[in-house]
Amino acid sequence: MDSSPSVFDVIIAGCGPTGAMLAAELRLHDVRVLVLEKETESVSFVRIVGLHIRSLELLAMRGLLDRFLAHGRQRPAAGFFAAIPKPVPPGLDSAYAYLLGIPQPVLERLLEEHAVELGAQVRRGCAVAGFAQDDEGVTVELANGERLRSRYLVGCDGARSTVRKLLGVGFPGEAARTETLMGEMEVGVPPEEVAAKVTEIRETRFWLRPFGNGIYSILVPAAGVSDRAEPPTLDDFRQQLRAVAGTDFGVHSPRWLSRFGDATRLAERYRIGRVLLAGDAAHIHPPTGGQGLNLGVQDAVNLGWKLAAQVGGRAPDALLDTYQAERRPVAEDVLGNTRAQMELSSPEPGPQAVRRLLTDLMDFDEVNRYLIKKITAIDIRYDFGEGPDLLGRRLRDIDVKTGRLYGQLQRGRGLLLDRTERLTTGGWADRVDHLADPTADLDVPGLLLRPDGHVAWIGDDQQDLDAHLARWFGEPAG
């Protein structure tokens, strides 16, 4: 294929939440980005998705959270694990300790607008159909035969990723064993009648939750595992509701209808050469706990600054490989917890007994807190080697003398928090900001944050700091 000079540094296949977030993260570092999206229009369904604490923190870090809050509804950060209702554990370690429910199309629009504002190009109606990589870059072929050249290609093209398939990366895991119908629609019976039936039916994969204005979110087991080529219809919902509840509640006027399975699969590799995978293209799992989109957005923030450094020619050796090393285990953990949640939702007597036991155990604050932190992704600790517990974790938003800590991270640069007032960022000042005497709240002398907000170093020794600056940010300037 063509090996003419690259017009773009990075081509992203897919303008879903992962692709749009990645484009914006790359633009923070002036990377020339083109996003190719196969659909001509943005998504039409109005599925409400939940943004969990870590994603809200990332949006706050990039100065985006207020835009999202204006379009969403805040709910308590609780009741996620297998939908077992429990209260929010007190004193959750975040300034953004809630769930933000927001329609997925709105979320996608806001992320895309942000990427475009920062200078990303988005071309709709362009499906990636092929590519070939060589030592200098990647030639990307569109379905219409057009060829484009870039230095890197990232497949953010969802569960059925063309990029993943063409790359030949294995996607092992378990096929779907059960399928569930989920949708939003109006019911034709009084709310009391709905509530009485919901209380009576003991099927865990069944609910009708009022959204206001007579609209309900409805979940009901599908009849069997289908080939999923055809989207579900309102009649499918009626039939399954009658099978489970003895009535179809007079459902009508659907807003959106979907079917999801409990397949769990994880890409064997996240990168081969100049081609990478992120979001659903790299991992799929049931939507229990509402984690998939969050996971993809967090992949994007982990990858963005590393790929930008690689493009800029200043990435330390193997920095780009830390993307898979850090994010694949996180996805593996999500696959595990969603699989566990699906088991707990089985109507079989064994899983039901385990569910009752777990429901009791979750009355212990530590158990409830552990599960909430897992689902909301604030418990992640990347393996940066030996060190204090905070090393490798994300730092919560705290007050600093210039305002809020996350306000300092909007440009996607590293940040040195220095209480010693004698540390310096030296030859890395073009990539890492320095905040002297940041706050009394911080009980360590010095702390280095990566652009994704994870703690990369703690200490007070300049030589040690320099070694860590080089590890994460490459050679010093000059």
Ligand SMILES: Cc1cc2nc3c(=O)[nH]c(=O)nc-3n(C[C@H](O)[C@H](O)[C@H](O)COP(=O)(O)OP(=O)(O)OC[C@H]3O[C@@H](n4cnc5c(N)ncnc54)[C@H](O)[C@@H]3O)c2cc1C
């Ligand atoms: C019923 C249900 C409820 C859910 N609820 C939640 C929730 O509450 N919270 C949560 O975190 N997650 C939830 N999810 C999961 C979430 O929707 C996905 O994880 C998320 O959309 C993945 O984002 P993505 O950008 O990686 O992939 P996608 O959203 O699938 O986006 C991929 C994009 O790539 C495009 N594309 C595909 N092929 C090509 C190609 N060849 N060339 C160019 N473009 C291409 C597609 O058109 C699409 O726009 C739910 C899922 C379901 C089914």
